[in-house]
Amino acid sequence: MRAGRLSRVPMIQVPDEIPLKLEDGFERIGRELKLPGGFPRAVLDEAAWVAKVPRLDAKDMSDVPFVTIDPPGSMDLDQAVHLERLRAGYRVWYAIADVGAFVRPGGVIDAEARGRGETVYLPAGKVPLHPPVLSEDAASLLPGALRPAVVWRIDLDADGEAVGADVQRALVRSRERYDYAYVQAVHDTGTADGVLELLAEIGELRLALERDRGGVTLPTPDQEVVRDDGGYRLEFRLPLPAEAWNAQISLLTGMAAAAMMLDAEIGILRVLPRPQPGDLAKVRRVAQALDVPWPEGAGYGAVVHDLDPKNGRQAAFLHESRVLLRGAGYVAFDGAPPRLAEHAAVAAPYAHVTAPLRRLVDRYATEVCLAVAAGEPVPSDVRAALTLLPDLMSASGRRSGSVERACVDLVEAFLLRDRVGQAFEAVVIDVDERRGGGQVQLVDPAVIARCDGTLPLGEHVTVRLTRADPATREVRFTLAG
DSSP states (O other), X not given: XXXXXXXXSOSEEOOSSOOHHHHHHHHHHHHHTTOOOSOOHHHHHHHHHHTTSOOOOSEEOTTSOOEXXXXXXXXXXXXXXXXXXXXXXXXXXXXXXOGGGTOOTTSXXXXXXXXXXXXXXXXXXXXXXXXXXXXXXXXXXXXXOEEEEEEEEEEEETTSOEEEEEEXXXXXXXXXXXOHHHHHHHHHTTOOOXXXXXXXXXXHHHHHHHHHHTOOOOOOOEEEEEEETTEEEEEEEOOOHHHHHHHHHHHHHHHHHHHHHHHHTEEEEEEBOOOOHHHHXXXXXXXXXXXXXXXXXXXXXXXXXXXXXXXXXXXXXXXXXXXXXXXXXEEEEESXXXXXXXXXXXXXXXXXXXXXXTBHHHHHHHHHHXXXXXXXXXXXXXXXXXXXXXXXXXXXXXXXXXXXXXXXXXXXXXXXXXXXXXXXXXXXXXXXXXXXXXXXXXXXXXXXXXXXXXXXXXXXEEEEEEEEETTTTEEEEEEOO
């Protein structure tokens, strides 16, 4: 599921060396949207101290050969995985950075993290949830280092269905740090073995189960700035299959955590309501108008699974259909399970527990699961915080979304600033029935922007650039001819 994801990289990626004006623009976005600055001295001091004295009263699992799979250069490594083939299925070992071994409830790090909510990733840097001495060092599952972790053990049957789950604190030592390109390459060349071979096998089984239960993974591309003849241009980049396989392990763990909390009648879930009948009917009409096949009885997830975002009509449908995935949030409960307990895109109850270095809620949800699995009461400070978390995470999510949109707008305006008046080939992906005009997706460069004129949804058109202003981050086209 790509909707609402928390990524270790921004949705628009830029080279390591970028023009000074872009760098200044990203800093201005941070100021405008009131991103937190550096950490207060008291937070840094406490982080430096707890980094040296983490809680280590945990089982020694350093003999398990965990590996991490992340974007190149990542230092805030939340997850490490080890996979085994059983006689009648599989065993997933998933080690999650144990932030609770460092962050003391009621301490200054905890208070600062509540104000931040989550790590905000910008194209030229990030605003971390925790001080780097923790998030990129002492608490990160870096290869070769003994680290406190929360280890999930999830058993699967031969079809990939979960048949049992447990979680406990442990000490782990990751063996290798892989990136997605490497994992994909060894798979494509037939040289994957061990955990990387099983990752693809289990990942494909879990993707098939997701489709069967009506889950949704949108095949939507990211934008990437690449060097071009001394300058820069924008390209679309589709996620690799290896990214989807890895994401399925995280989703599996989040589903196991949600089931555990629902059984115990205490916890916090990530939820998304099912689409309203009117919205679903509208999206079906859009599919029909754009000749996107929607077989009788098929759910939305099955329809979008094989669509090609490079196909103009299918790209327009993917954009228009995102209305069905709006409204995600968090719900905390202490007693009877909540009325809304399912995430519609996952098509199951789901909880965030796999990114505690980068997202506040994961630490608290993890502590609930640890207590439940051990048959112990949920700590009082965790129980008290649950009701506060939905609003805290909602605020931080809105801020991160605004930053992401602003950064994309800035990069597009900057790269098009000298091309005002030029014509481009585009696809109409959205029509504004109230105000007129809509949105177009350019064939080259990889830009999505507002366009004036009477636009035919899903059709290829020629548009002319009328405005590209990095200062206001506005890009605008008009229908040519």
